[in-house]
Each structure stands twice: as C-alpha cells, then as structure tokens.
Amino acid sequence: MEPALFIVFGAIAVGGAIMVVTRRHPMASALYLILTLFAVAGLFVLRQAHFLAAIQVIVYAGAVVVLFVFVIMLINVPEDKLPVERVTGMRFLGVVVAGLLILESALIVRRSGMAGTPAADSGSVEAVGRALFTDYLLAFELTSVLLLAAVIGAIALAKKKI
Amino acid sequence: MSGLFDLAVAVARIAIMLIFCLTFVVVLTWAERKGAAYMQDRRGPNRAKILGLTLGGIFHPLADAIKFLFKEDFIPDHVHRLFYQMAPMFALAPALMTIAVIPFGPPVTIAGKTIPLQIADLNVGILYVFAMSGLTVYGVILAGWASNSKYPLLGGLRSSAQMISYEVSLGLSIIGVVMVFRSVKLSQIVASQGELLWGIVPQWGVVVQPLGFILFLVALYAEANRTPFDLPEGESEIVAGFHTEYGSFKFSMFMMAEYFHLVVGSLLVATLFFGGWQFPYLASSGFVLPGGFSIGLPGAVVLLLRIGALFAKVVFFAWLFIWVRWTIPRFRYDQVMRLGWKVMLPLSLLNIFATGIALLLVA
Numbered sequence: 001m002e003p004a005l006f007i008v009f010g011a012i013a014v015g016g017a018i019m020v021v022t023r024r025h026p027m028a029s030a031l032y033l034i035l036t037l038f039a040v041a042g043l044f045v046l047r048q049a050h051f052l053a054a055i056q057v058i059v060y061a062g063a064v065v066v067l068f069v070f071v072i073m074l075i076n077v078p079e080d081k082l083p084v085e086r087v088t089g090m091r092f093l094g095v096v097v098a099g100l101l102i103l104e105s106a107l108i109v110r111r112s113g114m115a116g117t118p119a120a121d122s123g124s125v126e127a128v129g130r131a132l133f134t135d136y137l138l139a140f141e142l143t144s145v146l147l148l149a150a151v152i153g154a155i156a157l158a159k160k161k162i
Numbered sequence: 163m164s165g166l167f168d169l170a171v172a173v174a175r176i177a178i179m180l181i182f183c184l185t186f187v188v189v190l191t192w193a194e195r196k197g198a199a200y201m202q203d204r205r206g207p208n209r210a211k212i213l214g215l216t217l218g219g220i221f222h223p224l225a226d227a228i229k230f231l232f233k234e235d236f237i238p239d240h241v242h243r244l245f246y247q248m249a250p251m252f253a254l255a256p257a258l259m260t261i262a263v264i265p266f267g268p269p270v271t272i273a274g275k276t277i278p279l280q281i282a283d284l285n286v287g288i289l290y291v292f293a294m295s296g297l298t299v300y301g302v303i304l305a306g307w308a309s310n311s312k313y314p315l316l317g318g319l320r321s322s323a324q325m326i327s328y329e330v331s332l333g334l335s336i337i338g339v340v341m342v343f344r345s346v347k348l349s350q351i352v353a354s355q356g357e358l359l360w361g362i363v364p365q366w367g368v369v370v371q372p373l374g375f376i377l378f379l380v381a382l383y384a385e386a387n388r389t390p391f392d393l394p395e396g397e398s399e400i401v402a403g404f405h406t407e408y409g410s411f412k413f414s415m416f417m418m419a420e421y422f423h424l425v426v427g428s429l430l431v432a433t434l435f436f437g438g439w440q441f442p443y444l445a446s447s448g449f450v451l452p453g454g455f456s457i458g459l460p461g462a463v464v465l466l467l468r469i470g471a472l473f474a475k476v477v478f479f480a481w482l483f484i485w486v487r488w489t490i491p492r493f494r495y496d497q498v499m500r501l502g503w504k505v506m507l508p509l510s511l512l513n514i515f516a517t518g519i520a521l522l523l524v525a
Contacts, residue, residue, distance in 0.1 A: 029247075050286050057296070069303050069322075087233060121285070124285045
C-alpha cells in the first residue's frame with residue numbers, strides 16, 4: 001500500500017511542480033502550487049510526519065499561496081496582456097542545476113541506502129514539540145527572533161508614520 | 163472477514179456524519195428563513211405543500227433545491243471560465259472535509275471491537291481542522307477574481323483579508339484549551355471534559371477558558387462570514403459580493419458551503435468548549451451526582467443520551483448563529499479590521515499568558 005501511495009503522491013507533486021513553471025497564467029500556476037504542496041503533505045504523512053504535514057498545509061497552502069493569489073488578483077493583468085517570457089541563459093542554468101540536484105540525491109541514496117520505516121509516533125505533535133523545546137531550543141528561539149524582525153521590518157516598510 | 167467489518171464501519175461512520183451534516187444544512191436554510199420571519203414579526207415560508215401538508219413550510223428547502231437544479235446553468239461571457247467553474251468546488255470541498263476529526267459519540271464496543279464514533283482520530287486533531295478551514299478562502303478569492311467584474315472583486319478582497327486576519331485569533335484562542343486539556347486530539351479533549359472540577363462543576367472548556375470561548379466564538383463568526391461580519395456579501399454596498407455573478411446550482415453550492423460552516427462551527431464550539439458528547443454527571447454506568455447519589459442506566463441509554471447531548475448543543479449553537487444574524491447589524495469594514503488586529507489578537511495572547519500562569523500555580 002505504502003509504495004503505491006508514494007508513487008501516486010510523488011507523481012502528483014512532480015507533475016504539479018512542472019505545471020507551476022510551465023503555465024502561462026499566474027493564477028493557474030498558483031493553483032498547481034497548492035496541488036504540489038498538498039501532495040508533499042501526503043508524502044510527509046507516509047513518513048509518519050503528521051505534525052509537519054498539517055503545518056505544511058496550514059502555513060503554505062493556507063497562508064503563503066493565499067497571499068500569492070491575493071497579489072495576482074490585485075494586479076489583475078488581462079489575459080491578452082500577459083508577457084511572454086523569453087528563454088534566456090538563466091533558464092538553461094536552471095535545468096543544469098536541477099539535474100545536479102537530482103544527481104546529488106541519487107548519490108546520497110546510493111551511499112546510505114533507503115531509510116527504514118520511522119516509528120509510528122515519531123512525527124506526532126508531542127514528539128516534535130518535545131524535540132523543539134529541548135534539543136533544538138536555541139534554533140527555535142533564534143527563528144522566532146528572526147520572524148519578529150521580519151514582522152517589524154514589514155510594518156516599518158509599509159507604514160511611513162506609525 | 164475482519165477487514166470487511168472494518169471497511170463497513172469506516173463507510174458507516176462517514177455516511178452517518180455526512181448525511182447528518184447535509185440534512186442539518188437543509189433544515190438550517192429553512193430555520194434561518196423562519197427564524198428571521200418570527201424576529202421580524204411575519205410568518206416566513208409557509209406555502210410549499212405535499213399532499214396538502216405544509217408543516218410550517220418545511221418543504222421549502224426541497225422546492226429550493228429543485229428550483230436550483232432546473233435553472234439554466236448560465237455562465238457570463240466576461241468570466242475566466244475554468245476558474246469560475248472551480249470556485250464553488252473550492253468553497254464546498256474543504257468545508258465537507260473538516261468534519262472528519264470531530265467525535266460524535268463515545269467509543270462503542272461491537273462484537274468485541276472498540277469503535278471510536280469519529281471518522282478519523284488523527285494525532286494532529288484540531289490542526290487538521292485549521293488546515294482544512296484555511297483552504298475555504300480560495301473559494302471566495304477565486305469566485306471574486308474569476309467573475310471578472312467590480313463588485314465580486316471587492317467582495318473577494320474584503321473576504322480574504324478578513325478571513326486571514328481572524329484566522330490568527332481563531333488559532334490563538336484555542337491554544338488555552340489545548341494547554342488545559344494537554345492534547346490536540348479532539349477525542350482526548352472531549353474525554354477530559356467529562357471530569358469534574360472541585361467535584362461539582364463539569365470541567366467543560368467554557369468553565370476553564372471563558373475568555374477563550376468568547377474569542378473563539380467571535381472569530382468563528384468572522385470566519386464563517388456571518389453577521390455582524392458578513393461584509394464579503396454586504397448587499398447594500400456590493401450587491402452580493404463574491405457570488406454576484408453566480409446562478410443556479412453554483413450559487414447553491416456557495417450557500418451550502420456557508421451553512422456547512424455553521425454546522426461545523428457549531429460542532430467545534432460544542433466539542434471544544436461544551437464537552438462534546440459529554441452529558442453533565444453522566445458516567446458510562448449511569449448518572450453519578452456530586453452528593454453521592456447515583457442512578458444506574460443501561461449502556462444503550464447512556465450512548466443515546468450522549469449523542470443526544472451533542473445534538474442538542476449543536477442545535478443550540480446553530481440557532482445562536484441565526485439569532486445573532488437577525489439581531490445585530492453589520493460592522494463597517496475598518497471596524498472589523500480594527501477589532502481583529504487591535505482587540506482580538508492582544509486578548510488572545512493575553513489569554514494564553516494567563517492560562518500559562520494559572521496552570522503553573524495549580525501545578
């Protein structure tokens with residue numbers, strides 16, 4: 001069951017990602033991005049990372065892409081005025097880098113082999129919470145300071161007078 | 163054989179929950195019109211009849227459904243066709259998916275197997291509800307944008323900004339509940355609410371988290387786009403907001419999604435703050451009153467009383483939605499935003515802080 005589901009979710013994720021970069025209309029790209037994020041959440045669930053899967057949907061599909069869509073809606077370029085992107089050197093570079101990434105992950109899998117099935121509750125809310133507030137406390141606190149800085153920066157940039 | 167039994171149980175649980183919620187949605191549309199009529203001193207729908215029976219107009223939802231089904235499925239010329247057709251689905255599907263984690267009764271034992279009366283008892287529990295309800299905003303945004311005209315766009319903009327703002331308070335307001343009951347699993351939260359506080363008061367969420375309850379209720383009304391927060395479809399300003407350009411069954415899907423949110427919202431308030439299926443002082447053997455009295459009851463009666471308790475709570479909160487809608491006028495948009503960011507957000511942070519200190523003092 002699990003390998004079959006992995007193939008299904010993996011195919012949806014990769015297919016969706018290809019559609020994101022090839023669609024001409026930005027709204028279509030955004031919707032395909034949601035599909036990809038959902039499929040990746042499904043992959044997380046297959047690896048027992050339930051908490052991560054829920055957070056993935058809440059943060060990325062439920063908030064980040066909403067903002068993308070919000071911007072697309074506000075700018076609202078008519079369909080016949082969408083710019084045609086020309087194929088440039090950067091695109092070829094992108095293909096090369098993507099190829100290198102695939103090669104790299106293949107090498108890692110070859111060297112260390114496939115990971116076994118993780119324990120059933122290794123990705124539960126309790127397990128992740130305990131790890132975050134004990135072993136990774138410093139990283140957690142530093143990240144919150146970084147996010148706070150981002151929030152203050154956003155307010156300072158958006159408002160001239162507070 | 164055992165695999166077949168499990169499958170039958172899974173299908174039965176999904177069917178029970180879906181049929182209950184969808185039927186409730188249908189009855190709610192009637193209750194809304196009838197409730198509005200009585201509050202405005204008129205009679206409301208009372209003409210549709212079957213075999214000479216009107217039964218207070220209860221057949222009107224049926225007549226509405228038939229009308230929606232047989233109207234021409236008209237698509238205006240100026241819309242983005244694909245996105246326009248997807249929007250109602252985006253509105254309805256996440257709403258339907260949220261009910262999966264809500265327990266509608268205590269675990270029952272059939273043929274030596276313990277079956278939780280809940281479609282899926284996920285470890286992430288309440289987070290799953292937020293993940294799904296966070297997606298409902300796409301239906302509104304897509305409808306507003308794909309309609310490609312001014313009023314729907316304004317409605318979509320208002321709605322998405324409002325939903326994102328209140329989602330923050332909605333999430334933060336239940337952290338207190340999670341802290342007190344020490345779990346995000348809804349089955350665990352409901353089970354904890356069966357205990358008694360100081361041996362007298364049922365330990366319901368509303369007792370231990372009164373501020374959290376008020377914040378959650380207000381944020382829920384804003385998330386469900388209900389009065390006094392129904393700005394996305396403020397008919398006196400922007401016609402019908404994001405669904406101005408929709409007709410026939412697509413419009414009906416938006417309405418179904420809206421009423422489905424009411425049902426899910428009522429279920430969530432009952433589950434998180436009013437003990438879910440817990441009946442006060444009812445243990446699995448019968449009533450156990452604080453004075454030492456106890457009345458024994460057979461298991462089937464206890465089960466029925468518990469499911470009935472949840473049903474009664476849901477009916478009450480669904481009625482409260484209608485009651486508020488026809489009592490309180492709509493806010494202005496800047497008032498909604500100010501309330502969300504300058505009142506709700508600080509108060510919900512304060513609630514988390516106070517709950518933390520209280521838990522420290524108790525422990």
